[in-house]
Amino acid sequence: MESQVEEIKKKLDIVDVINRFTPLKKRGHHYIACCPFHQEKTPSFIVSPELQIFKCFGCGKAGDIFTFIEDFERVDFKEALEELAKIAGIELKHDIRFAAGDSKRQRLFLINHEVAKFYHYILTEHPLGKNAFDYVLNRGIKLETINLFKIGFSPTQPQLIVAYLTKKGFTPAEMIASGSFGQSSYNRGQFYDRFRDRLVFPLTDFRDRILGFSGRILPGAKIEQAKYINSPETDIYHKSQTVFGLNLSKEFIKKDSVVIVTEGEFDMISPFQAGYKNIVAIKGTAFTADQLQLLRRYADTLILALDSDFAGNNAARKSIELADSFDFDIQVLTLGKDFKDPDEAVNQDPVFFRKQLENTISIWDYLIDSAVAANDVSTVRGKKIILTTVLPFISKITNSVIRSDYLHKLADAVGSTVESVTQESLKIPQPKPTSPTSNILSPPVITPDSRLDRLELYLLCLIFSAKKPAILAHRITKNYSFSTPRFLSIFSQLLKKKNYQLKTFADSLPPELQPIFQDIYITASALNLEPLRRRLEITKIVNLILSQNLKKELETISLQLSLAEKNEDSAKIKELETKYNRLLAGLSGLQSNKT
Numbered sequence: 001m002e003s004q005v006e007e008i009k010k011k012l013d014i015v016d017v018i019n020r021f022t023p024l025k026k027r028g029h030h031y032i033a034c035c036p037f038h039q040e041k042t043p044s045f046i047v048s049p050e051l052q053i054f055k056c057f058g059c060g061k062a063g064d065i066f067t068f069i070e071d072f073e074r075v076d077f078k079e080a081l082e083e084l085a086k087i088a089g090i091e092l093k094h095d096i097r098f099a100a101g102d103s104k105r106q107r108l109f110l111i112n113h114e115v116a117k118f119y120h121y122i123l124t125e126h127p128l129g130k131n132a133f134d135y136v137l138n139r140g141i142k143l144e145t146i147n148l149f150k151i152g153f154s155p156t157q158p159q160l161i162v163a164y165l166t167k168k169g170f171t172p173a174e175m176i177a178s179g180s181f182g183q184s185s186y187n188r189g190q191f192y193d194r195f196r197d198r199l200v201f202p203l204t205d206f207r208d209r210i211l212g213f214s215g216r217i218l219p220g221a222k223i224e225q226a227k228y229i230n231s232p233e234t235d236i237y238h239k240s241q242t243v244f245g246l247n248l249s250k251e252f253i254k255k256d257s258v259v260i261v262t263e264g265e266f267d268m269i270s271p272f273q274a275g276y277k278n279i280v281a282i283k284g285t286a287f288t289a290d291q292l293q294l295l296r297r298y299a300d301t302l303i304l305a306l307d308s309d310f311a312g313n314n315a316a317r318k319s320i321e322l323a324d325s326f327d328f329d330i331q332v333l334t335l336g337k338d339f340k341d342p343d344e345a346v347n348q349d350p351v352f353f354r355k356q357l358e359n360t361i362s363i364w365d366y367l368i369d370s371a372v373a374a375n376d377v378s379t380v381r382g383k384k385i386i387l388t389t390v391l392p393f394i395s396k397i398t399n400s401v402i403r404s405d406y407l408h409k410l411a412d413a414v415g416s417t418v419e420s421v422t423q424e425s426l427k428i429p430q431p432k433p434t435s436p437t438s439n440i441l442s443p444p445v446i447t448p449d450s451r452l453d454r455l456e457l458y459l460l461c462l463i464f465s466a467k468k469p470a471i472l473a474h475r476i477t478k479n480y481s482f483s484t485p486r487f488l489s490i491f492s493q494l495l496k497k498k499n500y501q502l503k504t505f506a507d508s509l510p511p512e513l514q515p516i517f518q519d520i521y522i523t524a525s526a527l528n529l530e531p532l533r534r535r536l537e538i539t540k541i542v543n544l545i546l547s548q549n550l551k552k553e554l555e556t557i558s559l560q561l562s563l564a565e566k567n568e569d570s571a572k573i574k575e576l577e578t579k580y581n582r583l584l585a586g587l588s589g590l591q592s593n594k595t
């Protein structure tokens with residue numbers, strides 16, 4: 001196993017691997033990007049091709065290609081291994097693939113796959129699915145699209161699918177764990193199918209694995225049923241992290257960095273079928289931070305193609321603020337009064353749909369325009385309503401230039417001055433900053449235990465920021481030696497090297513020191529100091545540590561002195577006084593040596 005992991009690592013370059021998921025830009029020896037794991041506007045995610053590692057200075061995530069895939073795709077090591085082996089074109093040895101048997105997660109993927117296959121068969125080939133099939137075809141969905149999305153139908157008789165799954169070797173416990181089935185608490189514990197009598201849409205991850213399902217009732221169904229239901233949360237399905245259709249649209253979104261966001265399955269599927277392939281559905285009008293983070297990896301622009309009334313509620317307001325804080329350019333696709341959703345518009349008037357998509361408007365314009373259209377600007381009451389609906393949005397725009405532009409527009413719209421509108425906006429409570437703005441020069445993430453630790457860590461970073469760190473180390477060792485064991489080990493190792501070479505040096509360290517060194521190295525490269533500044537900085541830090549140590553010694557001696565005075569031990573007193581004065585002279589020497 002070890003050897004195959006190494007083989008994959010050798011064959012793949014971390015820059016190429018990460019670039020598949022997050023576009024990287026070259027910066028000096030490194031590649032940088034906005035971190036795919038936390039929300040930020042300035043890049044603090046660094047990839048080192050030399051050490052084949054990545055590190056984020058904002059959230060602290062760091063590791064190699066395996067860690068990256070595990071974190072990015074939220075999979076376990078085994079799954080990351082399989083994916084990377086595939087990219088590398090390496091066939092995994094049989095014993096690796098099946099060593100641990102199928103994990104619980106994998107069993108869930110397998111059962112979902114069978115469930116989807118069964119429902120899809122019922123919809124497209126079985127008489128029980130005939131009505132539903134006609135309904136979908138009548139909505140203009142082609143068979144080819146039905147197959148692509150693996151749309152299915154769940155018949156009213158759960159015993160059919162239960163028998164099918166049992167034959168495939170799944171246990172009742174696994175069926176329950178998949179979320180698609182429940183067990184009736186009366187009725188002798190019989191199984192019921194959560195999606196019975198519904199159209200079923202598989203919810204899929206990047207790798208076409210089915211995480212769960214959503215089910216939609218057919219027209220004419222009993223009214224007390226909810227129109228849509230989803231799988232409950234399972235080991236593999238988390239609603240807040242799922243975006244419908246992204247597995248099929250990801251590459252198209254990446255191409256132009258634009259994503260169209262719709263509410264429901266058909267609103268995503270119909271435009272997709274019509275050729276608008278950079279589209280997803282979020283299943284509702286409110287975003288979660290996870291969904292936005294996911295979309296932010298592929299898109300800069302978010303085109304909201306939601307219900308025409310989507311901005312009318314609190315959840316939507318939060319969503320828009322959240323999207324703005326992820327620094328999306330937020331646009332709105334308006335469909336006028338004739339069409340209730342993208343599905344209807346693209347089917348009934350494709351020319352209009354295209355035109356509207358080419359002329360989306362900014363979310364802020366949209367909010368102002370729709371508030372003005374809905375209220376009478378000529379009355380005080382009308383103005384007040386417009387201000388109270390729109391200002392909470394405008395005042396929270398994170399970019400101050402854009403915010404000021406829209407305050408002007410709003411002032412014009414209500415016939416007021418920008419000063420008074422701005423004043424009104426100041427009355428609105430501002431959100432707390434969500435995450436500290438990350439900075440490449442922020443301190444390393446290895447948590448130092450003390451001030452001395454921190455200083456020595458910084459000193460090492462300064463040393464490794466030089467072109468020839470070994471030479472610098474030899475110079476420093478004349479008047480300084482490290483006291484933190486882990487830093488001392490790295491420093492001593494460096495002193496042993498005549499010709500410092502990053503890769504060989506990193507490999508020569510014991511495994512427990514390697515992550516610490518990687519951290520130091522990446523911080524060092526981000527420091528970006530002129531040689532002269534670096535030397536001054538090093539002198540400053542060395543003096544600081546030395547004078548701290550001297551001060552500590554002086555404290556100890558003065559304690560010993562007071563003890564000797566109590567005992568009237570004049571010989572001891574004399575000896576200590578000499579020592580004290582010598583240290584004091586050293587300290588003042590260090591302090592006058594300040595650079």
Ligand SMILES: [Zn+2]
Pocket residue numbers: 035036037038045056057058059060061
């Ligand atoms: Zn991060």
